[in-house]
Amino acid sequence: MAKNRSELVSEVAESTGLTQKQVSDVLDGVFTSFTNVVAAGDKLTIPGWISIERTERAARKGRNPQTGAEIEIPAGYSVKLSAGSKLKAAAGTPNK
Structure with missing residues (x-):
């Protein structure tokens, strides 16, 4: 593997x-x-396998973990990956 x-x-x-x-x-x-x-900013889809797209994140307030001070986190972008049905099937199901 x-x-x-x-x-x-x-x-x-x-x-x-x-x-x-x-x-x-x-x-x-x-x-x-x-x-x-x-x-x-487009979306790529490979049916059954994966989809990839850019997502937007809104500006938000956060905290500095060292000082506890409130900070402004600017808007930005992230990437979202989603597994398709074939990848999900390959992962299997958990035993309960």
């Missing part, structure tokens, strides 16, 4: 017959596409 990028590249290369360099280049391209979609 792959646990990090190099192990993922090795596993995919072995299962597809591609070289590790080719797999690494494809992964770079996929992540560049993800980055471009998020930067543009």
